[in-house]
């Protein structure tokens with residue numbers, strides 16, 4: 531079963547605190563040695579790790595389906611790519627737990643990587659976005675998540691997953707200044723009851739992102755978490771899928787690139803970061819990079 535090889539934190543129940551970290555390569559070391567050091571030392575309990583194209587390219591390696599995050603422009607906004615070499619998500623029961631385990635991971639990676647960005651995340655009001663809307667309602671049911679999120683096939687690929695990580699910053703003062711009826715039409719659901727609005731505008735987020743309206747369906751497993759730092763806040767959007775095209779097709783429609791209609795989310799929120807990563811599978815309780823070792827890039 532592919533699920534037996536997935537990083538355990540991918541499907542484990544959500545914990546209330548987290549930290550999303552991205553790293554660039556410090557020096558151009560030998561990729562195989564770097565991956566060996568990560569595999570030997572990375573603590574899998576409650577932590578997830580993904581590697582980006584910049585790391586694979588040092589060893590001229592290749593994972594089918596992994597690309598660099600694209601940048602797009604929509605009417606009045608841009609969607610940046612801040613692709614890095616490595617992404618780590620730490621989850622924990624409290625901030626002490628997250629802080630201590632982040633420290634462990636920083637020590638492990640310090641030799642080869644430079645920390646580019648760290649953002650603490652937290653669960654807000656039992657799984658809501660900071661706007662007050664429940665986030666994750668249309669996630670696949672638990673039993674379907676492995677088939678939505680995991681690759682199958684050869685050893686070293688089976689059980690791996692792709693992840694899209696995109697930080698959005700909300701203007702909550704502006705959003706809250708709008709009547710609730712109007713807020714509901716931005717999302718396409720009722721804040722008070724979480725009911726879908728049947729005649730929501732085409733710009734409503736749930737209409738832009740309706741997974742079943744794509745062919746084939748653009749299904750993904752979202753595990754986003756809010757963030758707040760001083761007077762800034764938003765959503766660390768995190769979604770796993772067996773193909774990055776699910777994310778890309780939705781993002782392009784959200785940007786209005788299909789039909790000129792941008793997602794109403796852009797009326798109060800903007801993406802600040804964007805990266806695609808491949809989360810390798812696990813063998814004998816270690817990250818398994820054997821597929822990368824066996825598959826140099828095709829030129």
Ligand code: HEM
Nearest residue numbers: 659663664665666667668698739740741765777780781799
């Ligand atoms: C400001 C950033 C975002 C916020 C606040 C947000 C919030 C929400 C909320 C409240 C829902 C409705 C409940 C649910 O089904 O989860 C939803 C649905 C969804 N969102 Fe987002 N979202 C954001 C960005 C994105 C992005 C960037 C994508 C993918 C490119 C995305 C993909 C989806 C999908 C696939 C659904 C379910 C749609 C369906 O099939 O009904 N969201 N989002």
